[in-house]
Amino acid sequence: MRTPVHEYLAEIRDSCYYYSQGEVATYIPELAEVDPDQFGIALCTPAGTIYAEGDAENEFTIQSVSKPFVYAMALVERGLQIVDAHVDVEPSGDPYNAMSVDPESGKPSNPMINMGAIVTHCLVGPADATPQERSDLIIESLCKFAGRKLEVNEAVLESEFANRYRNVALASMMRSNGFISIEPDDAVWGYTRQSALNVTARDLSVMAMTLANGGVNPITHERVVPEWVCRQVLSVMTTCGMYDSAGDWLSSVGIPAKSGVGGGIIGSLPGQVGIGTFSPRLDSHGNSVRGVEACERVSRDMGLHIMAMPAPSIDAIGQQSRTESGAVLVSIQGALTFPTAELALRRFEEIPEDESEVVVDLTAVPQINHVGDRMLREGLRRLGEDGHQVTLVDPHERIPRPMDHDRRRIPVIDDFATFEDAET
Numbered sequence: 001m002r003t004p005v006h007e008y009l010a011e012i013r014d015s016c017y018y019y020s021q022g023e024v025a026t027y028i029p030e031l032a033e034v035d036p037d038q039f040g041i042a043l044c045t046p047a048g049t050i051y052a053e054g055d056a057e058n059e060f061t062i063q064s065v066s067k068p069f070v071y072a073m074a075l076v077e078r079g080l081q082i083v084d085a086h087v088d089v090e091p092s093g094d095p096y097n098a099m100s101v102d103p104e105s106g107k108p109s110n111p112m113i114n115m116g117a118i119v120t121h122c123l124v125g126p127a128d129a130t131p132q133e134r135s136d137l138i139i140e141s142l143c144k145f146a147g148r149k150l151e152v153n154e155a156v157l158e159s160e161f162a163n164r165y166r167n168v169a170l171a172s173m174m175r176s177n178g179f180i181s182i183e184p185d186d187a188v189w190g191y192t193r194q195s196a197l198n199v200t201a202r203d204l205s206v207m208a209m210t211l212a213n214g215g216v217n218p219i220t221h222e223r224v225v226p227e228w229v230c231r232q233v234l235s236v237m238t239t240c241g242m243y244d245s246a247g248d249w250l251s252s253v254g255i256p257a258k259s260g261v262g263g264g265i266i267g268s269l270p271g272q273v274g275i276g277t278f279s280p281r282l283d284s285h286g287n288s289v290r291g292v293e294a295c296e297r298v299s300r301d302m303g304l305h306i307m308a309m310p311a312p313s314i315d316a317i318g319q320q321s322r323t324e325s326g327a328v329l330v331s332i333q334g335a336l337t338f339p340t341a342e343l344a345l346r347r348f349e350e351i352p353e354d355e356s357e358v359v360v361d362l363t364a365v366p367q368i369n370h371v372g373d374r375m376l377r378e379g380l381r382r383l384g385e386d387g388h389q390v391t392l393v394d395p396h397e398r399i400p401r402p403m404d405h406d407r408r409r410i411p412v413i414d415d416f417a418t419f420e421d422a423e424t
């Protein structure tokens, strides 16, 4: 059997191909001259499977799609507090090249518009790094997100840099407001070079999935950034990634995203999918017309809106049952997060005090977050304190070992059969 996802994606490509409105970016000849009809789409899954259709292997410049990744690098190097002190996270509702600052602090509104992106560019690397060193560091890191070596499009760099004056004005304002300390020309050169990196829609899907995957590249399995950084970046992409159409995008597509004037868009839905699209004709906000349409369709057809109801957790724990030997058995199914852990704790509460043996089975738990872990440990501890003899069945090591001081009291076994064998 061939998975139908290929055909599905081909259908999306075909149906969106007919959207021929919009104009390619014309502010430099290199962008004005691209073939406007190109259209590629790629999806990358958490397991690293890539589905690519149309012109998904064609190269184009990443442009503003680099911004969330460079913001991520700044966060890794400087930490949230320092980065927050340099750039706000407020949707500006302004175009990407607007002069958009907080009226009191003079801080740029967010890192997804040029002004904020120039500041985050300058936050990467040691303070005494040369523009070339800083730029090389950034490009090296962008390559890790993509999982392959990306090249700078020198013609685009040269042409954009020759037309740099608006961005230099933005950088000069940032310098004068005290948010960058390097020469505006140097800051803009580095920012322009990061924007001139050649990528494909396929690369973008992997980069998007890396953010959606808590920072681990699904292809190379390398941890590129920590999970908290992804959460921060995806939050800002959600509110600011699509410039002045961010609100419309959030309600209709509902996937954290970022667009660029080269025609690329990334969509990163945490834990689910990374989307990369490429089509050069842009709408009035500077977002790819076919890309927007394709993301809207994928979101609707695949149920990917971030505000859609997640799978219910209400049935995650069945009624109390018993093992063959008569011990109370609490089996948990599904991801162990707050609502599931709360259900588990309530089941623990129902166990009569005179029941001595309790078995908690995590065999069907695919994932556990830190809250689930803490709540469960505390529940197990309390059961032990009440005099129950608790055994945890945890074959996939969802609860990180060792169980610290609890370990003495709570035996952890790998497989349910072991328990039954020992008991019978």
Ligand code: GLN
Binding pocket: 062, 063, 064, 065, 096, 097, 114, 160, 167, 195, 259, 260, 261, 262, 286
């Ligand atoms: N090179 C463009 C600029 O800085 C990138 C902007 C974009 O992609 N929206 O003007």
